[in-house]
Amino acid sequence: MSNIIIQATILSGTALLLAAFVPIKGIYSVLPQGLTRFVWVCLSGLIGFSVFGYLLFLRLNMGVAADNHRSGLVATVLFLAAMIVFTVCTMSNSAAKDIASIAVLEHAARVDPLTNLYNRRHIMALFEEESSQSIYYGTTLSVLLLDIDRFKTINDTFGHRTGDHVLRKISSLLAQVDMGCNLIGRFGGEEFLIILPNTSQSEAIEFAEHIRAAVEAEPISFENDPFIPVTISIGVAASSRLNESPDELIALADTALYAAKASGRNQVRTTASRPRYVGRPENSPSIQPSFTSLGVSKT
Numbered sequence: 001m002s003n004i005i006i007q008a009t010i011l012s013g014t015a016l017l018l019a020a021f022v023p024i025k026g027i028y029s030v031l032p033q034g035l036t037r038f039v040w041v042c043l044s045g046l047i048g049f050s051v052f053g054y055l056l057f058l059r060l061n062m063g064v065a066a067d068n069h070r071s072g073l074v075a076t077v078l079f080l081a082a083m084i085v086f087t088v089c090t091m092s093n094s095a096a097k098d099i100a101s102i103a104v105l106e107h108a109a110r111v112d113p114l115t116n117l118y119n120r121r122h123i124m125a126l127f128e129e130e131s132s133q134s135i136y137y138g139t140t141l142s143v144l145l146l147d148i149d150r151f152k153t154i155n156d157t158f159g160h161r162t163g164d165h166v167l168r169k170i171s172s173l174l175a176q177v178d179m180g181c182n183l184i185g186r187f188g189g190e191e192f193l194i195i196l197p198n199t200s201q202s203e204a205i206e207f208a209e210h211i212r213a214a215v216e217a218e219p220i221s222f223e224n225d226p227f228i229p230v231t232i233s234i235g236v237a238a239s240s241r242l243n244e245s246p247d248e249l250i251a252l253a254d255t256a257l258y259a260a261k262a263s264g265r266n267q268v269r270t271t272a273s274r275p276r277y278v279g280r281p282e283n284s285p286s287i288q289p290s291f292t293s294l295g296v297s298k299t
Helices: 003-019 023-030 035-061 069-110 120-137 152-160 160-176 201-216 246-260
Strands: 142-148 184-188 191-196 231-239 269-270
Touching: 003 023, 003 152, 003 160, 023 035, 023 069, 035 069, 069 120, 120 184, 120 191, 142 152, 142 160, 142 201, 142 246, 152 160, 152 184, 160 184, 160 191, 160 201, 191 201, 201 231, 201 269, 231 246, 246 269
Parallel strands: 231 269
Antiparallel strands: 142 191, 142 231, 184 191
């Protein structure tokens, strides 16, 4: 093999190694910080070192006599190695993008796009799992059903963009006061469902009060709109020895939520209790505009 062919082979291999950095860059863009990303950083360093080795071999081969079969064999092996590196990096980049796309689709199937909480389908699937665990281990499972008070009035008065902002803000507050279970989902419209495994009814009520107070204490504004006095009503239900199904527990919480709405809103109710707390009276002038002034019926 002549020196020209050997040199062309080495240059082609070097070009393939340099081209491998393009798919590696694509891999970096989809990989999170962690061990896998660190491994690819190390591999990038090795490829860069290999480029230096290829160029060194090319420089040494320039002074070798023509028809050097040993140099030709080495050049061929180096070219094939570079081709393998480029192929592996390209295929890895394609696989990484496919995995990232699948992760996005899985996220979209589980998460509500507006609130970034679990959607109804996924939170109910988690509820089924937690209910089975609760029955198996004989622990108490509690559930909270939350509803934003007079949400339709917010939409009608301030517009749906403001209504969406309120939903996002309430969702953020719910995530912040979470007990660590992370089982929070948008149940539908302005309703949210929180599942509390291994939690008694009294503990669930205390947690619900904490949520209700946190929402009431933080008036919400959006763009040029005035501060909006947002409150929530919460229905609480806990499993018993009857081993209620998720649908039955939600029905109990919904009954309690309806009672909280009928009793004036902005309070926590259970299926067998009087209001634990009734928040600021609805005609309070402390935050404007009050919904009473907007002509909202209390029923």
